[in-house]
Each structure stands twice: as structure tokens, then as C-alpha cells.
Amino acid sequence: MKKLYVLIFSVLITFGVKAQTPLSYYLPQNLSYNPNIPKPEDVIGFNIGDQHVSHDQVVMYMKELARLSDRITLVEYAKSYENRKLLLLTITSPDNQKNIEQIKAQHVALSDPNQSANLTTANMPIVVWQGFSVHGNEPSGVNAAMVVAYYLAAAQGAEIDALLKNTVILFDPAINPDGIQRFSTWVNANKSTTLVTDANSREFSEPWPNSRTNHYWFDLNRDWLPLQHNESKGRLAAFHTWKPNILTDHHEQGTNATFFFQPGVPSRTNVLTPKINQELTAKIGEYHAKALDEIASLYFTKENYDDFYYGKGSTYPDINGAIGILFEQASSRGHAQESINGVLKFPFTVKNQVTTAFSTLKAAQGMRVELLDFQKSFYKNATNLAKADAVKGYIFGSADNKSVSYHLLDILKRHQIKVYQLAKNANVAGKTFEDKTAYVVPADQAQYSTIKAIFAKQTQFQDSLFYDISAWTFPLAFNIKYAELSSTTGLLGAELGEVKFPEGQLLGAKSNYAYIFEWNEFYAPKILNELLKQGLYAKVASKPFSIPVNGKIKQFEDGTIMIPVGGQPLLADELFTLITSLAKETGIDVLPVNTGITEGINLGSGNFKNIKQPKTLLVTGAGVNANDAGEVWHLLDQRFNMPPVLVEQADINSISLDKYNVIVMSDGRYNTINQSGIDEIKRFLRNGGTLIAMGDANRWTSANGLTNIKYKTVKSKDSTAFRNYDTQQEVARAQYIPGAIFNCRVDKTHPIAYGISTTEIPVFREGTGMFEKPSNPFAAPLTYTNKPLLAGYISPANENVLKGSAAIICSSYGRGQVVSFSDNPNFRAFWFGTSKLFMNAIFFGQTISGGN
Template sequence: MRKLYLFLSFCLIINFVNGQTPLSYYLPQGVSYNPKIPTPQSILGFNVGDQHVSHDQVVMYMTALDQASDRITITEYGKTYENRRMILLTITSPENQQNIEQIRIQHVALSDPSKSANINVDNMPIVVWQGFSVHGNEPSGVNASIAVAYYLAAAEGSEVDQMLKNTVILFDPAINPDGIQRFASWVNANKSTTLVTDPNSREFAEPWPNSRTNHYWFDLNRDWLPLQHNESKGRLAQFHNWKPNILTDHHEQGTNATFFFQPGVPSRTNPLTPKINQELTAKIGTYHAAELDKIGSLYFTKENYDDFYYGKGSTYPDVNGAVGILFEQASSRGHAQESDNGILRFPFTVKNQVVTAFSTLKAAQGMRVEMLKFQKDFYKGALEVAKTDAIKGYVFGSADNKAVSYHLLDILKRHQIKVFQLAKNTSVAGKNFEQEAAYVVPADQTQYTTIKAIFAKQTKFQDSLFYDISAWTFPLAFNIKYAEVASTAGLIGDEIPEAKFPEGKIMGAASNYAYIFEWTEFYAPKLLNELLKKGLLAKVASKSFSMMIDGKPKTFESGTMMVQSSNQSLSANEIYTLISALAKSTGITVYPVGTGITEGINLGSSNFRVVQQPKTLLVTGAGVNANDAGEAWHLLDQRFDMPPVLVEQTDINRISLEKYNVMIMADGRYAGISQAGIDEVKRFVRAGGTLIAMGDANRWVSANGIADIKYKVIKNNDSIAFRNYDTQQEVARAQYIPGAIFNSRVDKTHPIAYGITTSEIPLFREGTGMFEKPKNPFITPLTYTAKPLLAGYISPANEKILKGSAAVITNGFGRGRVISFSDNPNFRAFWFGTSKLFMNAIFFGQTIGGGGGGGED
């Protein structure tokens, strides 16, 4: 018998080495399977783990299961930017499938205290969401989903029947379709027939920007709260359609690691997360440990990862009456790779994900009633906490930037938060809110905890280390007027059923003289760009002026755009028709004017500067921060319909930049640009081009003499202190700014600040690359204030250094300008406030005059 066992084990090892992994390797032993359900190999042509499954193959196999099994139904919840289907499987017993809508309605009622009091949860199914591979190059999850789905569709016996009777499984097999497709193509194309395990192999060296991200190089696992992408919006709609009790998020970590499951570091749990949530997380973890012990897999908990930022898939459920679970499997990154723990083979990474998917379902069975009661109590408790909160709600909105109000409103509604029109004009904390342009979010509602997650400003923390950012306060990110209110009495008007983009309009008949529009609205650049694309001449006011509008004086600040009716490529009537349509679609008010006489500068003044249509190049490639570059690409393409030309930095060495007038360099390293490329960049700026540099791109710009940027020197004042060796990482990371929000003073007359109506604006920054403030006061339109911290973590030493430092510097170089942002103004696509500054740099960099700065100004 022993000889037979050794022989079979030897054969199994040989099969693995040669890329043949039986399905039984992943699945529980002693289980029979319905022969009518297709196996993965019968549909895909290969065994799970033998090669990497592509997204189209995932959809093909899940569709086959749906057609063959009465346990499964498929919902398509959206399309990616690359037009791939996003699918969610609902898996449960055939009897539950026949009554699925009633089950869903009853389950969702648990989140409504007005309905849940009389609901008996003893016999209710638990709802479990299982999501795989939000990062495309973390493939063990999506490949595991194939084996797990087969088991749930085909396994027979009383155990699986009972589990399906008591569980509704919401199964997202491939969260990031575009990234998954890219990665599978790469590793399969670079696989040898006899597997190569050397880490230096091309198979493990996926090129920039790699497949972690979606089409626009965004990390979708940071978008659960901001909701800026198709994938996230569709997924969250399904989440709230069911409000699951447990959500699992299957990831990968470094090759030399083992396996992680939550809970994470206890001191880094967000204070909005109730203590019982972490206790339940730990209890679920005992099920994972038991199953991993059985197969001899190493694992760890309560290290490295945390539950602080609510924009992650494993943390967002924690403010929605559920428990989120993060799984991190050591990654083979290909098919087999040498590691500190021996050769890490792809099938083994898949197996760990399969095992913990099953242990999750075991935990759901064992804790079913407990989890259902927790969800019921969570929402009841949220209302009770809301009643004790001194902040009873939030008012936000401004008539001069209705589009940004819309975007915040849209996010709130997607999070199932009730929002109401402001009932009357009101003033709070010195801020005036207009009834028609402002909204009220009462705290006293079931989504109270999510509301706090969106609006709260935390500056004190139990721990100084963070896995992700430490602050994300939405109204600060949007730079929108808002206020906390101690009472909502008399403020609540009609409930807003859904967010609707505001319609703009043209205020009057066609003009034979000119049209003007203010720059305060977020989509003013889109309107302007469309006019410039039609060949129209447009000018920007560099100083304020006032004139009579509808019989009343109105002041137009610097940044106001003017389009004259005469001497244009279109007739006056064509211009009126074009502007009318664009005003409506962009939410902007346009004013026809019949005279150039104004108070202040007249419309024919030289203080109206011609604006060129941006012809934008975005530098990409190895060394560039792909997230930051992708955020600039997304902003220009998705928001403003003006996509940049994406050029690899190594190609700068061989092309002419003459056809462009704006060049964007995101945070990163630019060692790939040779001296010939440097000379071409200098020629470009010297000839009048605008170079926009963000983060560490400014080190390259400064080192090559294109701009004068000096960085603050951060001294180690603790160098002689006694420290334990095992704390060195924590001490070092505590001095890093993990992503926080700071206040800045803004010069509203500077072209970079056109359209900003306040004297201060919140800025996001991470890292410690802080600019010295130049001696020339006219080239620094934004500086950090004396008390800059608004939300998030910064060490006292770093805050002292940050005070008064420059946030944006505009250097001259020849006839051009270098506009340096110390950090990324387009962070994760929801920083609408500072994206305004970025768009100003694109459109108005050319209009910045004088002020010195660069070596050739």
C-alpha cells in the first residue's frame, strides 16, 4: 500500500512538472460530481493551473455552467473600457433560485431597522460575495474561480445540498477583465514547454505598465468608495442590490511570502469599524487556518495589511453591515518560480485560493445566524450612534460649480445615501448656501457609517503606519463648499431620487458681438476645447471686469473666456448654435454680450490673452508612475474628450515635439530620455511649449536645467536615539506622508488658479518630496499654509517642514513655461478640486508671463 501511495505521489509530481494538474488536486476528496456539468478542461481545452485563463475563457466557461446547471444564473453588470463583459454569478440551490427575488428582498430588509425588527433570521440563507483578481496580474484568484465554480455547480451530496440551501453566493470570477486579459496573454506567450523557474526569466518581467490595473492604469481596489470607473459602479450596484454578509477579495503578494488572511494589524483598523466586526473577522479566520493546516500551507495574520481605507474591496463591507476578508497568496507571477520557500508553482497558488474560498463557505454555514444578526444589529446601531453624534448632517453645493456638486451627489446616491434639496437659503459657519444649488445629507439614516467615511476629517490616529492613504474627505477633494450642521431642522427639502447632470444654457439671443462664460464650472475646459477644435478664436481675461447682465451688474473674475462673433471661421448664427449646444451639455451658463464697454478691462483689452488649442503629449513607459500617468490620461480622455498622445519616454529621443504645445510628465524616473531627448525637450519649451511636471518628474526637470526646483532637506534628528532593531521599518515609515490632505493659500489672479473662487484650497499629497519656496513671489501660485493639516497623518517634524513650502511653481524657460506640481493633482480621479489646477496648466500655461524662474527666462 505504501509503495502504491509513493508511486501515485511521484506520478502527481511528474504531472505538475510537465504542466498537467488534475482537477482533483483542488477539490475536496470523496465527492461525486454531476457528469452533465462540463469540466473546465472540456470547455477550455486545458486543466486549471496548466496555463493562465484569459477573461474571454472565464466568461465562456461560466456561461457553459449557467447553461448546464440549475444552481447558477448570470447577470451582466456592465462593460469595461475595452468592452469586456463584467459578470456576476448567483449560485444557490435550485429551490432558492425559483424564489430568488423574494429571498433578496427579505435579506435587504435586514439593513432597514424599520423593517428588520420582526424578521426571524434563523432560517434565512446567508449571502456571501466571492470576488477574484481585482488586480489583473494576481492570477491565482481568477484561475481558482474556475475550479470553485465547477464544484458549486457539479458537486453532489447532502453536504453541498445543505450549503446551497443555506447560502446565496454572489460570485464575481474576474473583477478586472482588462487587466486579467493582458496578463494571461503575456505569461502564456512567454511560457516554455518545460517550465523555467529562474526569476530573471522574461515570463516574470511583464512590461510597463503591467496588468495590475484597468485600461486607464487605475488600481480598481482603491475605487470602491470614489466609484470613478465602469467596473466599480456596476459592481457596487450589485453589492447594494443584495448587501452581502461576507465579502472575500482574493489577491496576491510577493513571491517570497506565504498566505495572508484577515484580520490585519489591529491598531490600524478604522475607528468607524465596530469592534465586533474584527471579532467576527478573527472567528472566520479560524476556518481558514483549519483548512490551510490540512494541506500544510504556511500563513500569517495581523501583519502588514490593515482595515483603514474604505475604498478597498475588503474594507468597504465593514461600513455596510458585512465582514470583508482579504486573501493574499504568494505569487508565482507565471507558471513556476524560485522563492524563499522553494519553487512556487502556479497550481499551488490556485489551490490555496480554492481552499480558502471553500473555508469561507464553511464559516458562513457555521456562523450563518450570527452573521445575519450582526447585519441586522449593525444598521440599528448605526441609527443609535447617529442620534448621539453632534454633527446631524452636511450641507454642500455651489451655484458656480454645479457639475462638481453633481459628481458628489452621484457618488452619494450610488452608496445608497439619502440626499435632499436644501429647503431654503441658509448660512452655516459663515458660508452661504443657495436653495436651488445646495443639498443636505442627514446623518440620521441607515447609511450613517458610510456617510461618516465620506465626510469625516480624522487627524489623530492610534498608529502612524498605513497600508494605503490616511485621508480621503470627499468635499475637500472636490473643493466644494460644504458645512457640518448641528441640526437639519428646516433645511430638508425634497429627496433627490437620482443625480442628474446639470443643463447649461445661453442667456439670451444670438449676439453679433461676443459671448463670455466663467471658468468656475468644472467642464469649462471641455466647452473651450470644442470651440477651439472648430477653429474659433477664444481669449481669456487676465483681470476681472464687470458689466450689466439682465439689467444688473455682474463681476467676471480673471479666467473668464470671451469668444467674439466676428472675424471667425463660422458665421454668427453657426457660433450661436454651437455654443448653445455645448453650454447645455457641459452645464455652463454662457452670456451673449452686445458691447465691449465694461467696468475694468474692456473686451478689446490686451489683458484678454489668446488661448491655443492644447495639443498634448503624455510621457509614458518604464520608470513613469503608471497610476499618475493613467489618471492624467483618464481625466483628459473621459472628462474632456481631449485624449493626449501617449509616447514612450525612450521615443522622446528620436521624435520631434514640434506638433505639440503641452507636454506632461507624471511622477516617476526618466532615465530613458537620452541627451538627444533632453535637448529636444529643451527646444520644445524654449520655443513656447508648456511642460507640466508632477512629483519626482521635477527632479529630472531640475537636474537637466529646464527649471529651478529645490527640495527641502529632511534631517534625521533622531539618529542617536536608542532603537530596537526590529522597529526600524516602523520608525522609517512613520516619517512618510501616507496620503493626507493639506490646506494651501492660492493666488486667484494667477492663471494656474483661474476659476478658483476661494483664497485657500485643499491639496492631496503623499511622500516627503517638498519644494522650497522660491525667492520670486510671482512664480508660486500655491503655498502650504502655516497650519496645513486638514485630514490624515503627518509627523510633527514633517508638518513643520511643510509649512509655507511651495505646492506649485511656474518657471520660465525661453518662451515657454515649466509648471511644477509637488504632487499629483488628479489623484484617483476624484480630486476634482485640484484637477482644475491641472487643466489650467494645460490651457493657460502659455499665457503666464514674466516672473523669472528658469535658466533662460
């Protein structure tokens, strides 16, 4: 009878009858449910699987469960950029709820080697974090969350009682509210009453930028380590409040796939992940396999996906004494879609997620003490690993970029890493660190593995393939002075408590002549833009000069900003008040000067160039790399309060660009810009505009005569070598640069490099689009060194080609400039070092003379 019911249900869905998916389709049979707990359809008005839940419906239902069930408490742990609430439900027995703070404190003590020795895990509840749909257009997770939450709130009987007694479930039902809302609106709006399964249907083809990402088009599943977004910061704080033993991350993959659960590819496991972690992951996987076998669902494991990059929800737990589990369900991307495995129906995708959510909880019960003991030993072993490590800690920080130090400190503290003020001035590896502006992170602490994940550089790998990037060393990304320590003895000052953004100040009394500030601080563009917005005029030094400051001669480098007092729309007193306020807010120190006489160029020299306030247009739309474009949008809007105007590339064909002086074209294809749009961009450049092109956008600029960039090619030396047929994909992918860190030589005198204090700078790149160095030596302010690899993977052939190639090329066009970045300088919002170069292109592209 059961088989007949499933067959009838399948036929109804396939042939388009208005099927109603009963809740029993997802839930264990032969259980009773508390009638006082509403089913999802009682609150949202439809059965799960019949259409897609929106985020507001998820919030409404979860709040109702928390109101009516004594098993559930609910907190709001963050808000998205679009002000949607991110909820975390704590689900456990009513008795546990009464003692929840005591249970939490005891559980967290397992991660403290100083306390854990006295703890026994025999009767301790296990903590399981279940998270759903970090990618908004992977909806089976968030829809499954509705079913799982109902079960945990309403199911009756000895089995559920035992589960809730022995488990604290931290339930994150909708990780990406903005993406979820965007996707559900699209698919529900394009659904036919009689379901259409043709993959060409509009229902399955979201418009750009699609709903995978958050408001700024970021992939939140890459942000667990960088922590650049509201959603991630709130989630990590909740994670460390509890330190769960298992974390599940429910995703979707291509429509023609089946179901994946970890472990991933064994050879791609990060070396910081202990072997026992993968063994326990495989043991948990046996529970998933059994559960999926019972519903005849196809699955695979140890293929395609890996456990390498710790910025993902399924891998971050691996360096925090927990087991991270990735689930990847084949996606219907709508309500029912044709696939190589037959018509893939949305309710079936939801059922697989529900099934593995339940199998996770069964594994937690069966392995409870084993997983608790693993957590205890993981943190105890941190001390042993630290003692065996030749690197005893890390030192970083400098006086010339305090705001970047702040951002790194903020990340470290959010990861529960102890940081200390440097006790005394120190010289390490030929670098000088000052006690007031440098910090020390000792390796010997509970978060040893996370420290290594953030600071270490790896260049040797067992496997040359990566699901994500191969390197992310934070001090390199921040371009901050740092060094490894062979000893921390005598270097540890006071432990840092709360980290505060540095305040800038006016270094003297009011001036009636001019104010100057250096460009090395990251937020210098912010104060400059705020001044320009007030109608003030400003100038930038294109050569160095020096003046006495506090009785000593101080040199100011190229890129120093001057704000004259005379000729401004504000009176001297008003300008003084404004600059004082902005200096404090942005962390910039501003120096009043009372004379134009200096050593080097004088303040009235023609080598001080006028700066226009940037009026930036960001080209968006189909073909554009949404992640890269979103990173530009986020940088300008969130960091500098100077949001770009977002314009679809097709609209370039019909608008005037006279309102703008900067255009940004992120990586992507720009095929919808026709000759009219090309002519308008050329007119924009001839009139003195700046065009910033990144990645493959440079192929478009070259093809349309705006630049003359040539690309290097990698020649295979063994193209005729014998290869097994089944290795062709691996061989091809091994030649791709998966995301690694490289060293570049920088011309500090070039406007693109203003504020950079070193002659070399780390850059991030992925892919093989490498620029030939132009014949004009002044047109390439950034070039790869002869030994470029700093961290990550690159094939020997690719590295040989990359040597000496150009990372940035500046090309003149009329009175304008095209600034070409070979790769993305704003990667995932934490590449502060090269974002500085990007902001220089925004502000100083107009001052560049000459070019390729």
C-alpha cells in the same frame, strides 16, 4: 499513497515534465460530480494550473455553467473600457432560485431598521460575495474561480445540498477583465514547455505598465468608495442589490511570502469599523487556518495589511454591515518561480485560493445566524450612533460649480445615501448656502457609517503606519463648499431621486459681438476645447471686468473666456447654434454680449490673451508612475474628450515635438531620455511650449537645467536615540506621508488658479518631496499654509517642514513654461479641486509670463 502522489506531482513540475494538473488536485475528495456539468478543461481545452485562463475563456465557461446548471443564474453587471463583460453568478439551490426575488427582498430588509425588527434570521439564507483578481496580474484568484464555480455547479451530496439551501453565493469570477486579459496573454506567450523557474526570466517581468490595473492604469481595488470607473459602479450596484454578509477579495502578494487572511493589524483598524466586526473576522479566520493546516500551507494574519481605507473591496463591506475578507497569496507571477520557500508553482497558488474560498463557505454555514444578526444589529445601531454624534449631518453645494456637486451627489446616491435639497437659504459656519444649489445629508440614516467615511476628517490615529492612504474626505477633494451641521431641523427639503448632470444654457439671445463664460465650472475646459477644435479663436481675461446682467452689475473674474463673433470661420447663426448646444451638454452658462464697453478691462483689451487648442503629449513607459500617468490619460480622455498622445519616454529621443504645445511628465524616473531628447524638450520650451511635471519628474527637470527647484529636507532630532532593532521599519515608515489632505494658499489672479473662487484650497499629497519656496514670489501660485493639515497623518517633523513650502512652481524657459506640481493633482480621478489646477496648466501655461 496520497503523499506519494503529491511528491510525484511536485517532482514533475520542478523538473519540467509536461505535467497535467488534475482537477482533483484542488477539489474535496470522496465526492461525486454531475457528469452533465462540464469541467473547465472540457470547455477551455487545458487543465487549470497548466496555463493561465484568459478573460474570454472565463466568460465562455461561466456562461456554459449557467446554461447547464439549475443552481446558477448569470447577469452582466458592467463592461470594462475595452468592452469586456463583467459577470455575476448567483449560485444557490434550485428551490432558492425559484424564489430568489423574495429571498433578496427579505435579506435586504435586514439593513432597514424600519423592517428588520419583524424579521427572524433562524431560517434565512446567508449571502456570500466571492470576488477574484481585481488585480489582473494576481491570477491565482481568477483561475481558482473556475474550479470553485465547477464545484458549486457539479458537486453532489448532502453537504453541498445543505450549503446551497442555506447560502446565496454571489460569484464575481474576474473583477478586472482588461488586466486579466493583458496578463494571461503575456505569461502564456512567454512560457516554455519545460518550465523555467529563474526569477530573471522574461515570463516574470511584465512590460510597463503591467497588468495590475484596468485600461486607464487605475487600481480598481482603490475605487470602491470614489466610484470613478465602469467596473466599480456596476459592482457596487450589484452589491447593494443584495447587501451580502461576507465579501471575499482574492489577491496575491510577493513571491517570497506565504498566505495572508484577515484580520489585519489591529491598531490600524478604522474607528468607524465596529469592534464586533473584527471579532467576527477573526472567528471566520479560524476556518481558514484549519483548512490551510490540512494542506500544510503556511500562512499569517494580523500583519502587514490593515482595515483602514474604505475604498478597498475588503474594507468597504465593514461599513455596510458585512465582513470583508482579504486573501493574499504568494504569487508565482507565471507558472513556476524560485522563492525562499522553494519553487512556487502556479497550481499550488490556485489551490490555496480554492481552499479558502471553500473555508469561507464553511464559515458562512457555521456562523450563518450570527452573521445575519450582526447585519441586522449593525443597521439598527446606526440610529444610536447618529443620535450620539454631535454632527447631525452635512451641507454642501454652490451655484458656481454645479457639475462638481453633481459628481458628489452621484457618488452618494450610488452608496445608497439619502440626500435632500436644502429647504431654505442658510448660513452655516460663516458660509452661505442657497436652497436651489445646496444639499443636506442627514447623519441619522442606515448608511450612517458610509456617510462618516465620506465626509469626516480624522487627524488623530492609534498607529502612524497605513497600508494605503490616511485621508480621503470627499468635499475637500472636490473643493466644494460644505459644513457640518449641529442640527438639520428646518433644512430638509425634498429628497433627491435620480441625479442628473446639470444643463447649461445661453443666457440671452444670439449675439453678433461676443459670447463669454466663466471658468469656475469644472467642465469649462470641455466647452472651450470643443470650440477651439472647430477652428474658432478664443481669449482669456487676465484681469477682472464687470458688465450689467439682468439689470445688475456682475463682475467677471480672471479666467473668463471670450469668444468673439467677428473673424471666426463660422457665421453668427452657426456659432450661436454651436454654443447653445455645447452649453447644454457641458453644464456651462454662456452669456451673449453686444458691446465691448465694460467696467475694468474692455473686451478688446490686450489683457485678453489668445488661447491655443492644447495638443498634449503624455510621456509614458518604464520608470513612469503608471497610476499617475493613467489618471492624466483618464482625465483628458473621459472628462474632456481631449485624449493625449501617449509616447514612450525613449521615443522622445528620436521624434519631433513640433506637433505638440503641452507635454505632461507624471511622477517617475526619466532615465531613458538621452541628451538628444533633452535638447528636443528644451527646443520645445524655447518655442513657447508648456511642460507639466509632477512629483519626482521635477527632479529630472532640475537635473537637466529646465528648472531650478530645490527640495526641503527633514532633519531627525533623535538620530542618536536608542531604538530597538525590530522597530526600524516602523520608524522609517512613520516619517513617510502616507496620503493626507493639506491646506494651501492660492493666488486667484494667477493663470494656474483661474476659476478658483477661494483663497485657500485643499490638496492631496503623499511622500516627502517638498519644494523650497522660490525667491520669485510670483512663481509659486500655490503654497502650503502655516497650519496645513486638514485630514490624515503627518509626523510633526514633516509638518514643520511642509509649512510655507511651494505646492506649485512656474519656471520660465525661453518663451515656454515648466509648471511643477510637487504632488499628483489628479489622484484617483476624484480630486476635482486640484484637477482644475492641472487643466489650467494645460490651457493657460502658454499665457504665464515670468517665472522662477
